[in-house]
Amino acid sequence: MERCEKILSHAVLERRREVVGKNHPDTAAATAELTAVLFAQGLYNAAEEIQVKVLEMLREIHREKHPDTIWAIGSLMASYSSLGRDKEAEELRVKVLELRREVLGEKHPDTIRAMGNLASSYFSQQRYREAKEIEIKVLELRREVLGDKHPDTSAEMEPLSLTYEFRFKFWKSIPLGLEANLGKR
Incomplete structure (x- = not known):
């Protein structure tokens, strides 16, 4: 991984900066690749520092509503989560949504x-009521968009089942858990 990081940072990133400039989508992409390497190595602080710069670059290049910018917000959110900065991660999750x-x-x-x-x-965060409301909506949307038998629909039944279980609503939890597991077969 360290060798990969050095190749990315020196060969690719520096070369792109020289060729296309500092504020170019290709430079931002190469920089984002470096953050992925750092993140994979568990170097969350270093990844976060660079992710903030990537996000600033992409906001300048594309503005806030471009898919690359939204992706960069999600990437920074993952670092915040890994660093235990739950409140900041939640704010970014809301923003991405x-x-x-x-x-x-x-x-x-x-x-x-x-x-x-x-x-x-x-x-x-043990905010089960809020989680349940969103999970129900997610399951409804997955059923509507993907159908009952799609793997993503089945996968969404499990979190809702767990939320019901943690709220002591076993009569709702058990059927969802069974349906989710049967959908995997």
Whole structure:
């Protein structure tokens, strides 16, 4: 990994800066690749520092509503989560969801995934009521968009089942858990 990091940072990133300039989408992409390497190595602080710069670059290049910028916000959110900065991560999850809804619409798979990520955040903070409301909506959207037998629909039943279980609503939890597991066969 260290060798890969050096190749990316010196050969690719520096070369792109020289050829296309500092504020170019290709330079931002190469810089984002470097953050992925750092993140994979568990160097979350270093990744976060660079992710902030990538996000600033992409906001300048594309503005806030471009898919690359939204992706960069999500990437920074992952670093915040890994660093235990849950409040900041949650704020970014909300931001990503708002942007995805606005740009892609409520029924786009990326929007639905962003909703599920926010529900997961609420669940991990033991905010089960908020998690349940979003998880129900996510499951409804997945059923509508993908159908009952799609693997993503089945996968969404599990978090909702767990939320019901943690809220002591076993009569709702058990059937969802069974349906989710049967959908995997």
